[in-house]
Amino acid sequence: xxxxIILIPLVAALVLILWPGKLEAQTAKVISxxxxxxxxxxxxxxxxxxxxxxxxxxxxELLPWxxxxxxxxxLGLDGLSLPLIAVNSLLGMVALYISDPTLPxxxxxxxxxxxxxxxxxxxxxxxxxxxxxxxxELELVPLYLLIAIWGGAKRGYAATKFLxxxxxxxxxxxxxxxxxxxxxxxxxFDYDSDLAAALPLAQQITLLVALLVGFGIxxxxxxxxxxxxxxxxEASTPVSVLLAGVLLKLGTYGLVRFxxxxxxxxxxxxxxxxxTWAVISVLYGSLAAIAQPDMKKMVAYSSIGHMGYVLLAxxxxxPVSIVATVFQMISHGLISALxxxxxxxxxxxxGTRDLTVLRGLLNPERGLPFVGSLMILGVMASxxxxxxxxxxxxxxxFRGSFLVFPVQTLLCMVGSGLTAVYFLLLVNRAFFGRxxxxxxxxxxxxxxxxxxxxxxxxxxALVLAALIIAFGLQPSWLARWxxxxxxxLYQPYERMALxxxxxxxxxxxxxxxxxxxxxxxxxxxxDPSLTELTVESTPESKVEVYTP
Amino acid sequence: MTQTLHLTAPHPLEPFxxxxxxxxxxxxxxRTNVLEVVGILKSYGVVLDAYSKNLIYIADHQFLxxxxxxxxxxxxxxxxxxxxxxxxDRINFEYAEYCMKTMLWHGGGKMDDxxxxxxxxxxxxxxxxxxxxxxxxxxxxxxxxPDFLPEQVRQLVYYSALGQFWRVMSDLFIxxxxxxxxxxxxxxxxxxxxxxxxxxxxxxxxxxxxxxxDGVTYDLLPASAELTFLMDVAVPYVEAVFFRGTPxxxxxxxxxxxxxxxxxxGRFDYGALxxxxxxxxxxxxxxxxxxxxxxxxxxxxxxxxxxxQGRGLDDVRVKICQSFQKSMFCVTSASLQGLLPYxxxxxxxxxxxxxxxxxxxxMDRLATSRLDVVQL
Numbered sequence: 001x002x003x004x005i006i007l008i009p010l011v012a013a014l015v016l017i018l019w020p021g022k023l024e025a026q027t028a029k030v031i032s033x034x035x036x037x038x039x040x041x042x043x044x045x046x047x048x049x050x051x052x053x054x055x056x057x058x059x060x061e062l063l064p065w066x067x068x069x070x071x072x073x074x075l076g077l078d079g080l081s082l083p084l085i086a087v088n089s090l091l092g093m094v095a096l097y098i099s100d101p102t103l104p105x106x107x108x109x110x111x112x113x114x115x116x117x118x119x120x121x122x123x124x125x126x127x128x129x130x131x132x133x134x135x136x137e138l139e140l141v142p143l144y145l146l147i148a149i150w151g152g153a154k155r156g157y158a159a160t161k162f163l164x165x166x167x168x169x170x171x172x173x174x175x176x177x178x179x180x181x182x183x184x185x186x187x188x189f190d191y192d193s194d195l196a197a198a199l200p201l202a203q204q205i206t207l208l209v210a211l212l213v214g215f216g217i218x219x220x221x222x223x224x225x226x227x228x229x230x231x232x233x234e235a236s237t238p239v240s241v242l243l244a245g246v247l248l249k250l251g252t253y254g255l256v257r258f259x260x261x262x263x264x265x266x267x268x269x270x271x272x273x274x275x276t277w278a279v280i281s282v283l284y285g286s287l288a289a290i291a292q293p294d295m296k297k298m299v300a301y302s303s304i305g306h307m308g309y310v311l312l313a314x315x316x317x318x319p320v321s322i323v324a325t326v327f328q329m330i331s332h333g334l335i336s337a338l339x340x341x342x343x344x345x346x347x348x349x350x351g352t353r354d355l356t357v358l359r360g361l362l363n364p365e366r367g368l369p370f371v372g373s374l375m376i377l378g379v380m381a382s383x384x385x386x387x388x389x390x391x392x393x394x395x396x397x398f399r400g401s402f403l404v405f406p407v408q409t410l411l412c413m414v415g416s417g418l419t420a421v422y423f424l425l426l427v428n429r430a431f432f433g434r435x436x437x438x439x440x441x442x443x444x445x446x447x448x449x450x451x452x453x454x455x456x457x458x459x460x461a462l463v464l465a466a467l468i469i470a471f472g473l474q475p476s477w478l479a480r481w482x483x484x485x486x487x488x489l490y491q492p493y494e495r496m497a498l499x500x501x502x503x504x505x506x507x508x509x510x511x512x513x514x515x516x517x518x519x520x521x522x523x524x525x526x527d528p529s530l531t532e533l534t535v536e537s538t539p540e541s542k543v544e545v546y547t548p
Numbered sequence: 549m550t551q552t553l554h555l556t557a558p559h560p561l562e563p564f565x566x567x568x569x570x571x572x573x574x575x576x577x578x579r580t581n582v583l584e585v586v587g588i589l590k591s592y593g594v595v596l597d598a599y600s601k602n603l604i605y606i607a608d609h610q611f612l613x614x615x616x617x618x619x620x621x622x623x624x625x626x627x628x629x630x631x632x633x634x635x636x637d638r639i640n641f642e643y644a645e646y647c648m649k650t651m652l653w654h655g656g657g658k659m660d661d662x663x664x665x666x667x668x669x670x671x672x673x674x675x676x677x678x679x680x681x682x683x684x685x686x687x688x689x690x691x692x693x694p695d696f697l698p699e700q701v702r703q704l705v706y707y708s709a710l711g712q713f714w715r716v717m718s719d720l721f722i723x724x725x726x727x728x729x730x731x732x733x734x735x736x737x738x739x740x741x742x743x744x745x746x747x748x749x750x751x752x753x754x755x756x757x758x759x760x761x762d763g764v765t766y767d768l769l770p771a772s773a774e775l776t777f778l779m780d781v782a783v784p785y786v787e788a789v790f791f792r793g794t795p796x797x798x799x800x801x802x803x804x805x806x807x808x809x810x811x812x813x814g815r816f817d818y819g820a821l822x823x824x825x826x827x828x829x830x831x832x833x834x835x836x837x838x839x840x841x842x843x844x845x846x847x848x849x850x851x852x853x854x855x856x857q858g859r860g861l862d863d864v865r866v867k868i869c870q871s872f873q874k875s876m877f878c879v880t881s882a883s884l885q886g887l888l889p890y891x892x893x894x895x896x897x898x899x900x901x902x903x904x905x906x907x908x909x910x911m912d913r914l915a916t917s918r919l920d921v922v923q924l
Binding site for chain 2: 360363366433434445446452
């Protein structure tokens with residue numbers, strides 16, 4: 001069934017390629033929509049059959065492929081990948097829906113969108129390291145072409161830069177995977193959390209550094225970020241939505257799945273440095289965003305900042321913080337997609353994204369009041385205002401990380417404050433005041449009439465906004481899928497849960513945060529032996545383990 | 549051979565002065581301008597009719613009523629009317645009061661002078677005493693603050709005066725619409741001439757105000773004060789509402805503490821001829837109220853015209869404001885032509901110069917108005 005998620009978009013792409021004669025843009029869109037719609041429906045169906053209590057892979061599919069190389073076609077779905085697969089399908093639909101029907105070379109455009117969707121789904125579903133790498137590399141091709149062909153004026157430069165950076169990222173990841181398997185003496189690249197268990201710490205750290213840089217480019221983390229603003233600025237709106245909403249998540253997913261999941265000891269050894277790196281990324285992204293006069297670049301830099309939270313939470317590696325990584329990925333996926341979508345509408349309507357020029361777009365009669373309202377909602381969500389998913393994810397990141405890395409967490413919270421600063425600057429400049437889309441002119445000008453935004457353009461933003469609010473009010477709808485998987489990701493914790501690690505060796509943070517997770521979602525069924533235990537972390541504090 | 553040097557440069561708005569002198573208008577003549585101006589003045593006429601009736605009702609029947617909860621009901625308080633009021637299915641009478649208060653604040657004309665005269669104060673005191681006779685607390689209040697109730701009465705005088713002015717203007721604009729429908733008015737100069745004729749015809753109409761308290765009539769604005777329609781109400785109205793106005797946040801961005809608002813009322817330029825139509829639609833902006841009211845009474849041809857432009861009816865209130873502004877430039881043209889010291893076609897050079905100077909002074913004030921935009 002998982003293969004269908006990868007294959008359906010590919011089949012749709014094949015239909016488009018083989019379509020005889022001239023293919024009308026609308027027909028291509030409908031066929032692509034059918035493919036992605038089916039995929040989304042299938043993900044929904046899988047979600048209904050997903051066993052929340054199983055931390056490992058479900059619906060596994062295994063097909064021997066190039067066995068001498070250790071490459072098998074092994075797919076699996078767990079709590080980490082399911083939400084990301086869902087976001088990929090959803091944002092794929094959104095990107096398709098908002099694609100301009102008058103684009104040139106529509107057949108190629110829709111084929112690339114479908115291949116991109118398929119490749120990303122494949123990467124999230126891969127339970128084999130080489131297979132992941134193949135899909136990871138595969139998505140570069142359509143994305144490169146989507147930017148290079150349908151991008152802005154400097155699309156060639158941006159696309160090439162993107163390709164060079166992410167190709168280097170691929171090389172580093174491949175090197176790390178090869179090193180991991182060869183050094184551990186395994187013959188298969190199948191995902192196994194014990195793959196590096198026997199490796200010395202130094203080797204683990206070396207491999208982890210390669211993965212960190214490789215995925216750090218994709219995330220992107222400072223100082224490997226410079227491709228992202230260029231790519232965003234030059235990419236069309238649907239591509240920006242996918243880039244920010246899904247493709248960056250391949251980086252954070254890789255960090256959590258392969259960095260933390262395969263090399264936990266090295267991860268814990270480097271964790272303080274990772275947390276500090278996260279702080280630098282968050283503060284750099286936020287401060288750079290403040291300085292941007294281009295609305296789209298501002299949102300792009302905000303992505304760099306917000307992806308830093310994922311690294312902080314992953315570095316802390318407490319049960320709550322690991323859940324928080326998933327939350328932050330989904331939250332950022334939805335919020336950044338919404339923001340890029342709205343920036344796209346503003347650009348389409350006004351012809352500019354220049355914050356030194358745009359004014360008063362909230363004008364109720366001639367501006368973009370609906371878009372402006374959604375933009376305010378989006379920036380509030382991004383700044384972590386309660387009631388929206390951004391608050392939940394940031395709260396979990398900070399709550400889960402604070403006791404482990406208090407200083408870094410506090411500094412990241414400053415970054416959260418800075419989010420409010422730059423987004424309020426954006427809203428204040430572009431949406432308040434007298435309506436203007438051009439610098440003041442000495443000659444008399446007719447009053448501005450912006451074309452009205454149709455419901456067709458509003459609908460996808462509305463759907464994303466609804467999800468942002470829904471998950472903000474009911475975080476358990478999101479947490480329930482991931483809790484068990486994320487609990488299982490951290491091996492020492494799992495050993496503790498199974499009674500193999502003495503409870504006295506647990507950090508206070510871990511015992512403390514054990515109590516948080518169940519409050520988010522359904523109760524976690526812990527090992528029965530735990531229900532009778534009490535953690536004596538300090539003489540003053542007595543923490544009881546949650547009993548369902 | 550010598551040449552005469554012209555040391556005085558022509559006025560920057562000289563073409564507009566010349567237009568007014570040859571009975572043309574500040575607004576260019578075009579088919580769409582005529583359609584917009586006449587159409588909007590028709591709906592304005594309907595709205596002015598409602599405003600006028602309510603202003604006169606308040607002046608006559610809500611005299612010194614401290615809590616005039618039902619002042620917008622014109623004496624007909626029924627449950628269905630209350631429900632419609634709460635549902636806001638009604639005319640925004642607040643806009644009429646905004647105009648009245650603007651006139652009260654800016655003053656001008658003989659009426660303003662009369663309201664400060666001893667004669668008025670005596671008449672006012674008599675009416676106030678009769679009104680508050682049975683009300684001990686208010687009598688005490690009046691003793692402590694003797695200027696308070698007379699100021700309220702002055703405001704009621706303006707209620708009545710503006711009501712009387714708009715009564716005439718309402719009928720005039722409806723008649724203009726009828727003339728347009730009949731095909732007798734087809735150009736902007738004809739519109740201006742029609743309005744000017746109406747203003748001149750009503751120029752000498754007396755403006756009076758009396759209230760009845762316990763069966764006794766109190767003349768607060770007696771005929772003996774010799775206040776007339778054109779010079780004592782129309783001109784101060786144009787000055788207060790078309791030219792000066794009041795700065796409202798939402799229409800004008802200002803910092804009063806930084807003296808961005810002139811302390812000299814005479815230098816105010818926030819009136820209808822200067823108003824920026826774009827903020828229309830925002831809550832709490834008085835012109836929005838008028839545009840809301842007018843949209844209900846647009847003639848079909850004007851609705852169709854708006855429907856075909858830009859955002860259709862989505863931004864109709866801004867479009868109404870733009871048309872309204874054009875119409876106000878026509879009314880201003882008519883007023884200025886009506887107020888010329890000498891006939892526009894005089895051949896006497898001295899009179900011509902006087903006329904020119906008169907118009908040049910007004911043009912100085914219109915330099916920062918939307919005059920240049922309505923030409924586009």
